[in-house]
Amino acid sequence: MSSYESEIKRRRTFAIISHPDAGKTTLTEKFLLYGGAIAQAGQVKGKKNTRAATSDWMEIEKQRGISVTSSVMQFQYEGFCINILDTPGHQDFSEDTYRTLMAADSAVMVIDAAKGVEAQTRKLFKVCAMRDIPIFTFINKMDREARDPFELCEELEKELGIDTYAINWPIGCGKEFQGVYDRQNRKVIHFTSNTNAKAATATEIEPDDPALADLIGQGKRDQLVDEIELLDGASCEFDLDRVRHGKLSPVFFGSALTNFGVEPFLEAFLRMTTAPLPRKAGDEVIDSFEDSFSAFVFKIQANMNKAHRDRIAFMRVVSGKFEADKEVYHVQEGKKIRLSRPQQLMAAEREIIEEAYAGDIIGVFDPGIFSIGDTLCAPGKKFRFDPIPTFAPEHFQRIRSVDTMKRKQFLKGVEQIAQEGAIQIFKTPYTGMEEVIVGVVGTLQFDVLEYRLRSEYNVELYKEGLPYEYLRWIVKEDEDAPPIKEDELLLPNDAKLVEDYKGNQLLLFSSQWSIQWVQERNKGLVLAEFGGARF
């Protein structure tokens, strides 16, 4: 195998998803610690302080103490080169969070053992599931009082519609948490609490070894034997192929804070996942091992340096090798370019890099030429990767400039920020150009918009909250058909027809009920939950 092939083969690119506070940051930190990318716990964590250091370019982020953007971290572990895509878990997450998932080949879903599936887990899961990527479940905080493990697995299956297979099974919880039973090796792994060391100390013992009762107590031993029997009888077979197609989620129990089960989880995860996955470009499938370079842009981060109004475009390398000074072809612009100042995040550090391989995420300086979803490839090739879907915002406001004389700056700013993908903007045939309806996935983006318009465009906003919560794209069978007029549709009072700036027509709704109402009464009207891409 060439060194080029082995570089690609050893790469794994995954996202960690969870509801806020389930332990995503703690788990990420433990991974980095095992990989030697950080020397001690607490370097990445501390959302309230250290994390902001990687992106302290935005005042508002510091003020609110949360990360508005998603970051990417690379580290090495036992010969693997791992790229973790971090998705902001706070309530005010953004469309960027969803888009980041488009760059991942698999996802690790962290669940709080006391809480089970929560709102944000559901949303992020849905986006992963639509691409059928493998989803691994880590049920965290077993060192605290937890819900019954059978109940937790059942909830995952019912709520998320995915089968589960427990790779290990917990022995007790809270203060009584003794370790796990490894179902594949048929061994009990008994842990000793250890918060600070690299990994918890573990003793392996066969379940029928009489010494087990001494170790964990007769009651726990009997309960474990019963539960294993129940599990073996009731759960579905482990099928790696179904895992790789996102149909079966391997479930692990542990505690990120105390290191219980974290390293075995990482090892099993690396064993079960594959090298970077291919991507579709229309009728073509671009394999990661192809020898020519290709990548797509999935995120644009504005204002890394406020003085220059510059941006960083994040791209996922899909195939081949990226070399810093080589020319690449930017398909959407039809131009050959050199990507300047390519950089990668290593733990909390930003580094200028010379090369990257399929699976890697690189950030390049963007003078304003890139858009979300753009394709870059070797000169001579012209394919376009399938578009990244547009995700439906859930919060809407009507906005305009307080000072009507500043209409031009207002529109320029709003359009620019929308192009970066932080917000979506809409117009209605009746609002003219002064007013814009803005939609966001997380409400913090409203604050970001207001802040940026004030500080970069000198525009004060007039804002009015709108009651809508759902957005659906109107799917046109015939691209050339004329736009639908409002009076051609039967709409309830709480629904509204709008248009985006690309001319797509959409409907805003304030309830699920009214979506149903519209679908029942407007036969032939096809509504889509995502814009741009079909899965």
Ligand code: G4P
């Ligand atoms: P997030 O990124 O998913 O939002 O969660 P994060 O890792 O920040 O963890 C949220 C809280 O849960 C933190 O406590 C963290 O220490 C705790 N935690 C994470 N994993 C475990 C675990 O396995 N067991 C227990 N008992 N706690 C866990 P905090 O007090 O909110 O933050 P901090 O003051 O410790 O930073």
